[in-house]
Amino acid sequence: MEATCGTALHFSSPWIGSGKIEVKLNGFLKLSQKCRKGYEVKAINTRELQWRTESTRQRRVSSTALHACKDSRAPTLESGNFNTCFDGNWLLKNKAQDVSSYLNGRCIFLVGMMGSGKTTVGKILAEALGYSFVDSDKYVEEFLGGSSVAQIFKQCGESIFRDYESEALLKLSSLPRQVVATGGGAVVRPINWKYMKQGVTVYLDVPLDALARRIAAVGTDSRPLLHFESGDPYTEAFMGLFTLSKKRGESYLNADATVSVQHIAAKLGIEDLSDITPSAIALEVLLQIEDFLQGNNTTSVPMLP
Numbered sequence: 001m002e003a004t005c006g007t008a009l010h011f012s013s014p015w016i017g018s019g020k021i022e023v024k025l026n027g028f029l030k031l032s033q034k035c036r037k038g039y040e041v042k043a044i045n046t047r048e049l050q051w052r053t054e055s056t057r058q059r060r061v062s063s064t065a066l067h068a069c070k071d072s073r074a075p076t077l078e079s080g081n082f083n084t085c086f087d088g089n090w091l092l093k094n095k096a097q098d099v100s101s102y103l104n105g106r107c108i109f110l111v112g113m114m115g116s117g118k119t120t121v122g123k124i125l126a127e128a129l130g131y132s133f134v135d136s137d138k139y140v141e142e143f144l145g146g147s148s149v150a151q152i153f154k155q156c157g158e159s160i161f162r163d164y165e166s167e168a169l170l171k172l173s174s175l176p177r178q179v180v181a182t183g184g185g186a187v188v189r190p191i192n193w194k195y196m197k198q199g200v201t202v203y204l205d206v207p208l209d210a211l212a213r214r215i216a217a218v219g220t221d222s223r224p225l226l227h228f229e230s231g232d233p234y235t236e237a238f239m240g241l242f243t244l245s246k247k248r249g250e251s252y253l254n255a256d257a258t259v260s261v262q263h264i265a266a267k268l269g270i271e272d273l274s275d276i277t278p279s280a281i282a283l284e285v286l287l288q289i290e291d292f293l294q295g296n297n298t299t300s301v302p303m304l305p
């Protein structure tokens with residue numbers, strides 16, 4: 001792709017750094033020894049806080065209710081009196097520091113169905129890691145002089161769009177330190193996995209009901225594969241997503257790591273998935289990437305050429 005567009009789009013995220021972040025971090029948080037050292041933890045609302053040694057390397061802190069503090073004071077660990085006050089921003093930044101030492105510049109490619117949060121979570125991840133954020137759809141749109149994805153589908157058809165999408169992923173896979181929000185259909189072409197596997201791929205697994213609700217809330221104009229002229233937006237979105245998910249089958253499971261919001265909800269003991277914030281998902285992404293890279297005995301990934 002002779003990219004006439006910018007080679008990397010950088011977005012600052014409104015979520016991080018504003019001091020207004022209210023992140024409900026219930027449940028399991030893995031804190032590496034390094035991360036916990038010298039930090040006080042003061043519980044605001046904790047029915048049970050139990051340190052369980054999961055491995056020599058890390059401990060899991062399991063609790064029923066951890067709320068982020070608004071203030072960003074650096075906590076200090078009080079031995080024997082475990083109270084927990086985590087600043088969500090602090091947690092993300094600290095875990096991002098842990099993970100970036102393993103990533104060593106490799107890109108992160110977020111895959112998942114339309115509406116799964118690839119853009120929203122991707123911006124938070126990029127901010128925490130000090131990476132650039134790129135939306136591959138936007139990359140294609142810029143390359144084609146600003147035509148929208150919907151216009152490309154209409155004027156050229158899906159196959160041509162997929163060609164441009166593959167070109168974009170080829171280009172982006174050669175750049176370091178990017179968080180790439182891929183289009184929901186990127187997983188359908190094997191060549192795209194070849195490109196994305198240059199980095200670390202993470203599948204955001206969100207139930208169809210939640211996807212349909214999110215897309216119905218914003219409309220389907222920008223998503224031609226779901227766009228319907230009339231009818232109940234939720235139902236149309238759900239049916240379209242259901243059809244696509246059946247066609248794509250297990251493609252998303254080729255990802256190196258999967259972050260399932262249902263799994264997060266189960267281990268946190270919450271029922272309403274909308275209580276799981278994008279920041280909490282971003283933290284889980286970092287934890288899953290860390291597990292993946294360490295599970296591969298990857299102490300340091302060779303820097304991209």
Ligand SMILES: Nc1ncnc2c1ncn2[C@@H]1O[C@H](COP(=O)(O)OP(=O)(O)O)[C@@H](O)[C@H]1O
Pocket residue numbers: 112113114115116117118119120121181214215218274276277278281
């Ligand atoms: N964890 C979440 N909880 C609630 N709404 C979310 C969450 N993540 C994303 N959204 C919303 O869902 C819609 C789609 O999110 P987006 O990041 O654009 O998804 P994708 O890039 O995967 O298509 C947006 O309106 C966004 O604000």
Ligand SMILES: O=C(O)C1=C[C@@H](OP(=O)(O)O)[C@@H](O)[C@H](O)C1
Pocket residue numbers: 112113114115118137149182183184185186222223224225
């Ligand atoms: O699932 C798909 O096939 C598509 C998803 C869209 O991206 P988002 O996942 O960002 O909506 C966009 O690439 C295009 O409408 C096709």
